[in-house]
Amino acid sequence: MRREQLKDHFSETRLYTRRAIVSLVFILVLLSLLVTRLVFLQIIDHQHYTTLSNDNRVKLVPVGPTRGLIYDRNGIVLAENLPAYRLEIIPEQVEDMDKLLQQLHDLINIREQDLKQFKKLLKHRHAFDNIPLRFRLNDTEVAKISAIQHRLHGVHIAASLNRHYPLKDTFAHILGYIGRKDVKDLKTLDPTNYISTSHIGKLGIEKQYETELHGNVGYRQVETNAQGRVIRILEETPPESGQDVHLTVDAPLQAIAKNALGKHNGSIVVLDPRNGEILSMVSNPGFDPNLFVNGIAYKDYEALRKNDSQPLYNRSLLGRYPPGSTIKPFIGLAGLKHGITNVHHEMFCPGYYVIPFGENRKFRDWKKTGHGSVDLDEAITQSCDVYFYDLALNLSIDRISPFLESFGFGSKTGIDMPSENSGLLPSRQWKRTKRKQPWFPGETLNTGIGQGFLLATPLQLANATATLANKGKSLTPYLVQKTDTAEPETTIDPLLSTVHKHHWDYIFKSMTHVVHSARGTAHRIVNKKFRTAGKTGTAQVFGIKQEEEYDEEKVAFKLRDHALFIAFAPIKEPRIAVAVIAENGGSGGAVAAPIAAKIINHYMANPL
Amino acid sequence: MKQTERTRLDNPEHRIPLFQQWVQQLHLDFPLLVGLFILSLIGLFILYSAAGEDIGAVQKQATRLAFGFVIMLLLAQLTPQALQRWSPLLFVIGIIMLSLVLLVGVEVKGAQRWLDLYLFRFQPSEVMKLVAPMAIAWYLADAALPPRPLKLIISLVLLAIPVVLIAVEPDLGTALLILSAGIFVLFLAGLRWRLIGSASILLAICAWPIWQYVLRDYQKTRVMTFLNPENDPLGAGYHIIQSKIAIGSGGLFGKGWLNGTQSQLDFLPERHTDFIFAVFSEEFGMMGAVMLLMLYLFLITRGLYIAAQAQDTFSRLLGGSISLTFLVYIFVNIGMVSGLLPVVGVPLPLISYGGTSIVTLLAGFGILMSIHTHRKMLSP
Numbered sequence: 001m002r003r004e005q006l007k008d009h010f011s012e013t014r015l016y017t018r019r020a021i022v023s024l025v026f027i028l029v030l031l032s033l034l035v036t037r038l039v040f041l042q043i044i045d046h047q048h049y050t051t052l053s054n055d056n057r058v059k060l061v062p063v064g065p066t067r068g069l070i071y072d073r074n075g076i077v078l079a080e081n082l083p084a085y086r087l088e089i090i091p092e093q094v095e096d097m098d099k100l101l102q103q104l105h106d107l108i109n110i111r112e113q114d115l116k117q118f119k120k121l122l123k124h125r126h127a128f129d130n131i132p133l134r135f136r137l138n139d140t141e142v143a144k145i146s147a148i149q150h151r152l153h154g155v156h157i158a159a160s161l162n163r164h165y166p167l168k169d170t171f172a173h174i175l176g177y178i179g180r181k182d183v184k185d186l187k188t189l190d191p192t193n194y195i196s197t198s199h200i201g202k203l204g205i206e207k208q209y210e211t212e213l214h215g216n217v218g219y220r221q222v223e224t225n226a227q228g229r230v231i232r233i234l235e236e237t238p239p240e241s242g243q244d245v246h247l248t249v250d251a252p253l254q255a256i257a258k259n260a261l262g263k264h265n266g267s268i269v270v271l272d273p274r275n276g277e278i279l280s281m282v283s284n285p286g287f288d289p290n291l292f293v294n295g296i297a298y299k300d301y302e303a304l305r306k307n308d309s310q311p312l313y314n315r316s317l318l319g320r321y322p323p324g325s326t327i328k329p330f331i332g333l334a335g336l337k338h339g340i341t342n343v344h345h346e347m348f349c350p351g352y353y354v355i356p357f358g359e360n361r362k363f364r365d366w367k368k369t370g371h372g373s374v375d376l377d378e379a380i381t382q383s384c385d386v387y388f389y390d391l392a393l394n395l396s397i398d399r400i401s402p403f404l405e406s407f408g409f410g411s412k413t414g415i416d417m418p419s420e421n422s423g424l425l426p427s428r429q430w431k432r433t434k435r436k437q438p439w440f441p442g443e444t445l446n447t448g449i450g451q452g453f454l455l456a457t458p459l460q461l462a463n464a465t466a467t468l469a470n471k472g473k474s475l476t477p478y479l480v481q482k483t484d485t486a487e488p489e490t491t492i493d494p495l496l497s498t499v500h501k502h503h504w505d506y507i508f509k510s511m512t513h514v515v516h517s518a519r520g521t522a523h524r525i526v527n528k529k530f531r532t533a534g535k536t537g538t539a540q541v542f543g544i545k546q547e548e549e550y551d552e553e554k555v556a557f558k559l560r561d562h563a564l565f566i567a568f569a570p571i572k573e574p575r576i577a578v579a580v581i582a583e584n585g586g587s588g589g590a591v592a593a594p595i596a597a598k599i600i601n602h603y604m605a606n607p608l
Numbered sequence: 609m610k611q612t613e614r615t616r617l618d619n620p621e622h623r624i625p626l627f628q629q630w631v632q633q634l635h636l637d638f639p640l641l642v643g644l645f646i647l648s649l650i651g652l653f654i655l656y657s658a659a660g661e662d663i664g665a666v667q668k669q670a671t672r673l674a675f676g677f678v679i680m681l682l683l684a685q686l687t688p689q690a691l692q693r694w695s696p697l698l699f700v701i702g703i704i705m706l707s708l709v710l711l712v713g714v715e716v717k718g719a720q721r722w723l724d725l726y727l728f729r730f731q732p733s734e735v736m737k738l739v740a741p742m743a744i745a746w747y748l749a750d751a752a753l754p755p756r757p758l759k760l761i762i763s764l765v766l767l768a769i770p771v772v773l774i775a776v777e778p779d780l781g782t783a784l785l786i787l788s789a790g791i792f793v794l795f796l797a798g799l800r801w802r803l804i805g806s807a808s809i810l811l812a813i814c815a816w817p818i819w820q821y822v823l824r825d826y827q828k829t830r831v832m833t834f835l836n837p838e839n840d841p842l843g844a845g846y847h848i849i850q851s852k853i854a855i856g857s858g859g860l861f862g863k864g865w866l867n868g869t870q871s872q873l874d875f876l877p878e879r880h881t882d883f884i885f886a887v888f889s890e891e892f893g894m895m896g897a898v899m900l901l902m903l904y905l906f907l908i909t910r911g912l913y914i915a916a917q918a919q920d921t922f923s924r925l926l927g928g929s930i931s932l933t934f935l936v937y938i939f940v941n942i943g944m945v946s947g948l949l950p951v952v953g954v955p956l957p958l959i960s961y962g963g964t965s966i967v968t969l970l971a972g973f974g975i976l977m978s979i980h981t982h983r984k985m986l987s988p
Contacts, residue, residue: 012753015798016924020916023796023932027908030939031901037946041856042894049856056853057869225873 058234059224062196065215066161068242070175070205072251073277073481073608078171079206081161085142087134089118092127093154100152101133107148108141110134128229130156163199163293167251169286170258173314174249174479176204176418177289193217199293204314205245205479207418215242246481248277253603257282260598264582264591266562267315269462270599271577272608273568275488276466276475278415279576279608280599281459283315317420320455321581324539324588325383326566327404327450329468329507332376334403335391336503337495343506346375349386355393355441363389363445366538380510383521383536385449392448397439400447401427406493407464407474409456414476423460426453451540461566462579469533469568469577471504472496508533508571515567521589522565525597530604531571534596536588537564560584565592569600576603635684635981637914640973643907644680644958648673650900651959657866658880658887659961665880669961676970683974687982688923691975692746698735699743699766705732706773713777721777733774733782734964737933738972740770741789745925753921754798763794780827781940781953788936792929796915831950847883850875852947854886855897862893880961882953885945904938904957911973914980923979930972937969 041049070079087104094100101118104110110133118133125131137145142157149155163178165171178199181189185200194200195217201207218239223231257268257280270280285307291300304311313319335341351370353363365371365385371378379387392400404410410425426447428439446452456464459477467474473490482488511533514520521536539562563585568577578596585591631638652666652673659665705723709732714722721731744763748755755763767790775783795804819828854870863869868890870876879887889897908931915927934957941956943949955965 008752012798012921015753016796016928017916019796019798020912020928023792023912023928024909027905027912027932027935030935031905033948034901034939034942034946035898037943037948038855038889038894038897041852041946042859042889042897045856046859049853050859052853053857053870056850056875057873223869223873226875231873 057223057225059222059228061220061222061230063218063220063236063239064196064198065217065239066241067163067178067199068213068215068244070213070245070247072247072249072254074251075246076251078165078167078247078251079175080164080166082164083159084135084162085137085157085159086132087137087145088130088132088156088158090128090130090154090156091122091125095153097122100154103152104133104145104155107144108134108137126227126229128227130158132158163290165289167255168288168290169311170254170282171249171251172204172286172289173283173316174204174247174281175289176206176208177202177292178206179292180295202292204417205247208416209245209480213242213245216240247479248272248279248481249281249479250279250608252606253599254280254282256280256602257595257599258284258286260595261580261582262595264563264585264595265309265315266580266582266585267319267458268581268595268599269316269458269579270603271462271466271477273466273469273475273574273577276477277481278477278479279603281316281479283313283319285309285311287311315581316458317415317417319457319581320421320423321458321461321562321564322452322454322539323450323456323461324537324562324564325385325450326461326535326537326564326579326588327448327454328380328383328388329511329535330404330407330464331388331392331395331400331448332380332510333468333499333503333507334395334400335376336506337403337499338395338399340394340399341376341391343376346373347387347390348373349384351386353386353389353445355445358441361442363442377506377510377513378519380507380535381513381517381520383514388448389445392444393441395444395448397426397428397444397447400444401425403495404454406472406495407467408460409454409464413459413463415459416478416480420459421457423457424453424455450537458579458581461564461581462577465566465568465579466574466577467496468507469574471501472499511535511567512571515593522567522593524589525593527597527601527604530569532567532569532597532600533571533574534565534567534593536593537566538562538586538588539564541584557584561586563588563591565589565596567593567596567600569604575607576600632981634681635977636681637910637977637980639910640907640914640977643903643910644677644970644973647903647907647958650903653865654884654888654891654959655880655961657868657891658871658884660872661866665961669966672962672966673958673970676966679967680970680974680977683971684977684981686978688918688920688926688975688979691742691926691978692749692920692922695739695742695746698739702732702736702739703769703773706736706770709733709777710773721779731782731964733770733777733779733786734968736770736774736786737782737789737968738930738975740767740786741793741926741929741933744790744793745922745929748793748797748925749920749922754800755794760794760799760803763790767791775822778824778827779953784940784952785933785936785954789929789933792932793925796925796928797921830952847877847951848947850877851883851886851945854890855946858890858893858897860894862889862891862896865891867891882941882955882960883945884960885942885956888959901938901942904934907973908932908935911976914976917983918979919983927976927979930976934969934972 067081069077072078091097101115114134118131121131137157145155145157165175165177179202180198181194181200189200193216197214201210201213206213216239219237220233221235222233225231253270257270261268261282261284264284266284268280268282269278271277272279287304349365349371351365351368354360371382371384374382374384374387376387378384404425410423412420412422431437431439443452447454463477472492474493475488475490512531514536515522515532515534516526517523522534541559541561563582565580565588566578568574578599580592580596582591582595628638631641652670655669656663656666709721709723721733723730723732744766747763747766748759751759767787771783771787774786850870854868854876857870866872868887870890871879871887876883876886888900911931911934912928915924915931918924918927937954937957940949940952940954944951944954955962957969958966
């Protein structure tokens with residue numbers, strides 16, 4: 001107390017008061033600083049932070065559309081979406097995970113690898129996520145779990161849609177299949193629309209009509225918390241389902257065609273010549289497209305890949321075959337059009353042909369004894385090679401090539417499929433540029449009977465047959481029904497527009513004789529109810545050397561002749577055009593023609 | 609004003625409300641009591657929202673507050689002279705405990721701050737928040753002010769001991785609070801402006817060596833993150849970014865109680881402890897936040913007024929220091945949450961969830977009340 005008396009109370013109080021006032025100013029300055037900061041954050045930049053806050057909590061969850069279905073022309077389902085069930089577990093709802101897994105294991109089959117995958121996901125996903133344990137539950141398994149689900153906390157059965165092709169291999173090459181989208185697909189797809197789509201069309205109609213079948217993605221605006229758990233749905237734009245696609249193909253006819261081809265490798269293409277609709281298109285052997293939908297097992301894929309018959313190969317569009325004698329009606333028509341031959345011209349067939357003034361090389365006829373004296377009609381009916389050797393030589397490749405070109409040989413038909421081959425139409429020009437060789441007369445002879453360089457796809461052959469049936473009017477073949485009812489667009493090649501009507505009729509009549517004449521190579525398939533125009537073909541797979549005999553039995557099966565047949569019916573106002581190729585089938589008349597007959601007879605008896 | 613108060617005290621017959629009479633008899637300060645009570649209630653309400661509507665947390669916090677108010681009540685009964693007498697002893701005990709913490713303390717989250725006394729754990733550094741300014745006020749009070757250079761140097765040494773001991777625990781936030789509490793005592797004691805100016809310059813020069821040799825890596829990271837939070841949006845910067853979003857998106861009027869999306873959807877970390885101001889501003893907006901600041905301003909100015917009214921130097925210095933330290937809490941916490949200052953672990957007084965700081969803060973207000981209510985008896 002004594003010390004305090006030494007102090008100057010008055011000046012100390014003054015000093016303290018001054019300092020207290022400074023402190024008050026200090027307090028006000030600091031608090032104003034905070035208020036200023038709040039003004040910046042909450043008023044000036046409020047909009048900015050509101051946006052950030054919404055970005056934080058509001059997420060757009062894309063919802064994938066349901067893929068459109070594919071029907072045949074009668075409304076039979078060819079590609080559908082079947083519900084598939086999977087078993088999912090939400091970890092946070094489970095009390096004792098090990099016990100639950102044991103319980104489920106006792107109930108249904110859970111493989112070691114399912115369990116391993118599950119445990120891996122369990123570590124990386126949120127506790128509120130659905131973690132899949134088993135895929136593709138069958139009905140019994142679904143029933144078993146559903147029955148006691150109220151006791152299995154955290155266990156859910158989730159349904160998703162799986163693409164399914166009920167007719168399996170019958171439509172495999174037409175429909176193609178869908179598969180998981182891969183890195184390559186990502187480059188071409190619209191990333192927004194496909195954000196939640198796992199599968200896309202990989203082949204066939206599924207690929208060609210991907211845009212229509214896919215539909216448009218929808219969105220769900222959800223509020224999530226910091227861990228990403230969905231708290232509630234704020235807004236929803238439902239996805240637009242894909243459109244259904246209706247094919248021109250007749251499923252019953254397709255089944256008949258597939259059966260008719262039986263065990264033969266090969267292809268059948270059936271067209272409606274009036275409009276270009278494809279009524280049936282078979283490539284044998286087929287495969288089960290369902291295998292590909294959820295990723296094909298390695299074993300299955302290897303089996304398909306290593307199969308000598310190449311089941312994955314779509315022969316109808318990609319297979320290149322020598323047309324053999326089926327080319328003869330076209331060559332005959334060319335001869336009539338260019339005046340190289342006429343309906344009265346006859347020649348003698350001794351069973352072989354030698355080029356006049358050329359080297360002494362014999363071109364054989366398929367009939368060693370020869371056909372004797374034949375005119376064009378007989379030459380087509382009996383498929384005399386010698387007549388066509390002579391005709392082709394006189395026409396020369398320079399007239400054959402453009403004429404065949406006007407029937408679509410050597411170019412793509414423009415069918416609504418992802419890929420097709422353009423075959424091969426040889427010409428002098430082609431040989432010079434591609435083979436760096438001159439054209440030899442012998443090669444003209446081979447072209448005249450549909451051998452040598454000339455190659456066509458079954459679709460080209462059917463399409464050329466339809467153009468023939470339409471007397472030159474050509475159509476673009478198609479698989480998916482047009483939504484507009486406008487008349488199909490036909491074009492006529494200038495070369496064909498100048499062909500005389502009676503020349504067409506003459507060829508039609510000759511082709512009718514192939515089936516209806518007793519001497520016709522396809523006489524065995526005759527059906528008196530209507531007139532069918534056809535032409536058989538037996539295409540050599542390899543060339544037979546001069547003077548060499550060959551025995552079909554001894555030649556390895558793979559080197560046996562391809563059996564071909566083209567036909568249209570009825571003669572007046574044709575409604576069906578068919579091309580059949582049975583690989584290594586042997587004789588066209590004996591093998592291919594009966595196959596075509598089954599199709600034509602069914603079609604004529606059951607008009608669409 | 610003084611006149612009326614005196615007459616009231618002199619005439620017990622004078623009609624004073626019963627409640628206010630109790631308050632006076634209990635040595636409590638009515639304005640401070642009401643302010644603290646309102647603040648505590650606001651704190652409990654916002655805690656209910658910040659803790660995800662967990663009533664258990666609110667009850668726990670209410671218990672702590674009640675305990676804090678009891679401590680406040682007890683301290684208010686002591687005379688400032690008693691406090692002044694015990695100051696040196698308390699300070700020595702405090703330093704011993706701080707040393708013990710470093711030797712045998714319990715480590716929690718990488719920092720050794722707790723002393724396990726078998727019955728309960730406590731943080732000696734919390735007690736030091738009050739004891740350190742008390743000791744310096746005691747040391748300066750018995751000589752004429754402003755202090756002489758030697759006194760000043762000894763005061764600084766006295767202050768440096770606890771600050772260094774706490775900083776190495778490490779607990780930068782508390783060290784900072786104690787340092788400022790001590791400096792406020794010196795400032796109020798009349799530290800010359802010349803000295804303040806040259807010390808500031810010296811500090812600026814020393815900043816680099818401190819940065820290089822004194823600060824720990826995590827403390828450096830905090831400062832770096834504060835300077836540019838967007839550099840590390842998922843790591844250390846996440847706290848500040850999310851907290852700024854919470855405050856900013858609250859706008860003028862806020863999103864409403866329990867409706868703050870940043871806080872309710874877990875985007876805001878530490879939202880019921882150090883970052884609770886972000887929850888408050890998100891849900892009650894700028895209006896709410898300014899109102900809260902006004903309440904704090906009221907408590908600080910009331911404290912400063914009490915200190916200015918005190919008649920002895922010790923009470924003045926201690927009371928002023930307690931009030932200004934309260935401001936430091938608020939400024940550092942809100943400054944940190946709003947991205948004005950680096951992240952330092954300082955709670956928002958009486959609102960952040962957590963026990964020790966609440967008790968210390970209310971104990972501080974208890975001392976202020978003691979200063980105010982024991983005043984008259986000293987000066988007849």
